[in-house]
Amino acid sequence: MKEDFLHYVWQHQYFDKTNLQTEDGQAVTVLRPGFRHSDAGPDFPNARLQLGEVEWNGAVEIHLKASDWYRHQHQHDLKYDQVILHVVHTADEPVYRTDGSLVPVLALAARLPAGLLVAYEQLMEQTADKSVPCAPLLGQVPELLPTLMTGRALLERVEQKADVLAALYENLGQDWEATAWHALAAAYGFQKNSEPLSRLAKCLPLTILRRHRHDTRQLEALVFGQAGFLAEHEDTAHDLYVQSLQQEFSFLRHKYNLGGTGLAAHDWNFLRLRPANFPTVRLAQLVGLLHARPALFDALLTAADVPALEQFFAAPVPEYWRSHYRPGKPSKVPALGRGSMHVLITNVVVPLRVAYARHLGNPELVEAAVALLDHLPAEHNHVTDLYETLGFRHRSAADSQGLLALSKGYCTPRRCLHCSIGSRLVHPNGVAR
Template sequence: MQEDFLHYLWKFKKYAFAKAETTTGLPITLINVGQHNHLAGPDFFNTTLVIGNQKWAGNVEIHLKSSDWYAHNHETDAAYDNVILHVVWEHDVEIYRKDNTAIPTLVLKELVVEKALRSYKELFNNQSQQWINCENSIREIPQMIQSNWLERLYFERLTRKTEHITPMLNKVNGDWEAALFVLLMRSFGTKVNANAFQSIAEKIDFSIVRKCAQEPFRLEALLLGMAGLLPENTIDSYPMQLQGEYEFVSHKFQIASDGVLPVQFYKLRPDNFPTLRLSQVAQLYHKHLNLFQKMMSAATVAELYALFDIKASQYWDTHYSFGKDQKKRAKKLSSSFIDIIIINAIIPLRFFYNQYLGKDESEVLLSMMHAIKPESNSIINKYNSLRDRAQNAQETQALLELKANYCDLNKCLSCAIGNYLIKH
């Protein structure tokens, strides 16, 4: 039995509330269950009820056992002084406020609707043997309920993805274009080099990026040099030229690479080598002035894809790293890589920027996410085996949020799918 289940019973009146009475035999008439509180303090605020002939307005606290009141030290916490009813599964001790007045207690154990209790037990049985609690039942959930829930989960995930943007924006003194540069650098670094690429971006004032971007060779030299990727002793003319350019630029703008995290090649596919990715960033910023405004005003995913129609500089047509010739192939951005950037950088920043402006572009963002192919990984593949296949990136992002922050935490009673299964 989880305390969340008692919250569910109280919130949705899934008990014989017409028979409710205190442990001292006084009838309880519920007028308003109150507002569910998910933060510190009593579980429900602003509840209205009648106990005996006395009307009360205040807060409700819920526990598995009455004695949990003392186990959690509520008797000494002023936040609980206005509790008008203690709702429990089992009553094992009388409880009192700080002023020694007794708090009425309602025991739910004998009042629960049998079907709700049975559905709850079925949902949480054999947890250790299941990937998710509802894996045998999720196909039964109506498509409308799943779609609405996954849309809400997507925006929950989007909100979490924007939490790091505020400190990032503060670091660049509110310059949105600079914040975008940091986010894009992090995305171009992929998981392996995300932190290293971000550390490079944060070491270079964006005004310098703007100036160097007029000549892509200069910006490429700056990025590769800051990453420590330029060989010092080489007979290859291109890295020699880059090294000379980096020395000039770093001296001119007084930039040093101290504090930049080392980049990694280990376990990376050649197309994700940091040499290529940094060259592509340089070409992106050379091709597009005011990149932030273009990305914030794009009406479709196709417009965003067009912005990323770039390739690494010509040297990389025959190289993945310095000094090693390879078969000639232009190193363009793949559509799957662009999708990752849109999902993890552009749309979260645009969502955050719209909030800053007081605008609501939810439908535009959803339309963009619906136009992006569904992601493929072990979690999505498992969900696809249990329910209808995810059709787009909005669904897959929502499913990742569902798994990490609901299924894995057994928060079925906070989930629309779990709620449906218990109600039905």
């Protein structure tokens, strides 16, 4: 048994409450179990209980054994002085607050329904070699439940991404345009180069780039220069265009005091990337976007549908980078593909719109933003393919994102009791929570 099981039992009050008493003989009435959270401090704050004749407001702490209170050092932590009830499976010893007062203990070992524990153990037995612990048991739940849970996981995933952008917005002085630039820059790294592109956005503010958006050569000099790709080497020794960019960057670096703030060529990842995904290619695409789309945030916010967003991302790259994967290396370079555009819509446009809609307090805009994913094709990878073989709906990017969130947030960390499917399988009366 894991402590998570007792959290589930207490949260939903799935135990026998007949003559409920603490270990020291006080009658217990649960008026409000509290609200489960994962932050530092007691497990269930905002609880309301009646112990004997006295009504208490405070927190409930959950452990398998009462002695875990000491193992976790709660006796020295002032945050745990607010605990009004210590709920455990086994009460093996009394526990005390920092001031020496006794913490009332409620033991649940003899009060757990046998069917509940058996169902829980049956579910946990599936975790040893299964990516989806409940896979063998899915036939026991209504067909609609996996779809509902996937939708819930999708919303959680989008909200988490929106939280990141909302924090970025605050850190950038509440500037939505700058937020869009930083979000796009990181996303154009497509995982392998997200970190260096994020650093580039920090050391090359949009306020500087805006001043040169009408001149692609100056934009190229700033972007590729700060990225560390204009350092002279044997491939560029006779490339007149790169040399002109070097000269332009030398002037602009001095003008904006950029010396020492940029990246170096070795900061970027080329290994095991197709040439079309080289960071130099992505930088050229960003330059094209900055030149052709002067108001990034407004355009991302107002594009009516997926085709309009695809048109936004289809901004032409500067001529030199249509025939060079790297400085001084001639070769034909394809334009940004639709698949990459859809990744950008999923990872930038939707969460950015959600963050802005929450900023405005407009839930309808949140729904409209998430609905964009229904109009993008489903993603296919080993995670989504696994869920599809198990019968989960997988028709659009909304389903794909939900399945990825389900895997990362619930199945892989074995958070089965937080999932509607796992809750349905464990609950003694088959009622999903």
